[in-house]
Amino acid sequence: MEKSVLVVDNASYHNVKDEKSPTSGTRKDEMINWLTQHNVEHNPKVTKPELYKLIKHHMEQETTYRLDTLLEQHGRKVLRLPPYHPELNPIEKIWAMVKNRVAARNITFKLNDVEGLAREEFSKITVDDWSNLCNHVNKYENELIEKQHILDNFTESLVFSVNTGSSDEDDFGSVFSDSNDSDDGLARIEPLN
Template sequence: MDNAPYHSTLFERTPNQSWSKESLINFLQGKGIQSPPLAMKDQVWNIVKQNVAPKKYKLDELANEKGHRVLRLPPYHCQYNPSEMVWSECKRYYDAKISAIHPVTSDAVLGLWKEALEKVTPEKWKNYIRHTNSIIDKAWAQEQLIDASDILPVIIDTNDSDSDEDNYLTEGEESV
C-alpha cells in the first residue's frame, strides 16, 4: 500500500518534537503519565519518546481483523505497486474511449470505467505482479552492490598551508 493520506489515517495522532510543551504534557496526562512541573520542553519530549506507542493505522488494523497483513511502500516508489500499472492501463483505455461517447452521462462514464476494469484479466494481473517482482529484485541486487564500506571517505586536511586564495589576488595584494 502506498502512503497516501487516506491510507495512513492513524488511530491516535503521534506527538512529534514540533508540538508545544503544553500539548506534549497534555498527551502524557492523557496516558496517565506525569511530567516534572518545572521540566523544560526537551525533558518533556524525552519522556514522551519513551512512552509513545508505535503508529497504528486504521486500515492496517482492519486488514489484520480480516487475516491480512499490509505491506507499505517506501515513499515515492510507486513502481513497486502492480496496482499502479493496472490503474494506468484502465486510464489509458478510458481516455481512448471517452471522446466517442455522446452524450457523456454519469451512467456512460461508469459503464466505461467498468469496461476498462474488465479488460484487466487475471493473466494481466499475474504479468504485472511478475514485472513488479522483477523490478524489486533488480533494485535489491543493485542495493547489495552499494555497500557503505566500499565508499571511500573524503579527507580534508585543514592544516594544509597551500591555498587557492593566492590564485585570485592581484599583484601587490596580500591575503589576510
C-alpha cells in the same frame, strides 16, 4: 479469500494512526497530558522542544494504524510499500493502463461517460494481466535487492567535510558578497562537466 494481503502505498489516508502522537507543533499542555497518560516521568516546567524530545524517545517503535487494526479483526494483513516507490505496486500499472484506454476513447468529456468507460476498461483486466504485472514487479524488486550492495558500498565511502572555521566569510564571502564587481565572486566558481 481466507488468506489475503492488502498492499497499500503511503497515502495519508492509509496511515491514520490508532493513537495520534504529539508533534513538535502540539500545545505544551497536550504534550504533558500525553506524557502523563503514558506514565513517562517528566518535568512540566521544561520547554516544549525538551518535552517533544522526551515524547519522541518514548513513542512506540511499532506504530499501529487503524487500517491494520480493522483488517486484522477480519484475519487480513497489510503490506506497506516503501515510500516513493509506485513502481513496486502493480495497481499503479493497472491504473495507468485504464487511464490511457479511457483517454483514448473519451470523446464527450462528460463524467458519466468517463465513469462508464472506466468500468468497461476495468472489466477487461484479466487474471493474466494481473499475474504478468505482479511477475514484473517481483522481477524489478529482485533487481533492486541485488543492486542494494552497490548503494551500500557507495554510501559507506562518502566522506563529509565540515568547515570548522570561525566564519563563513572566509570560504564563501567573496562568492556571495554584495559588491558591485560581480565577476570577482564568480571567478572561483567552476562549471560542472
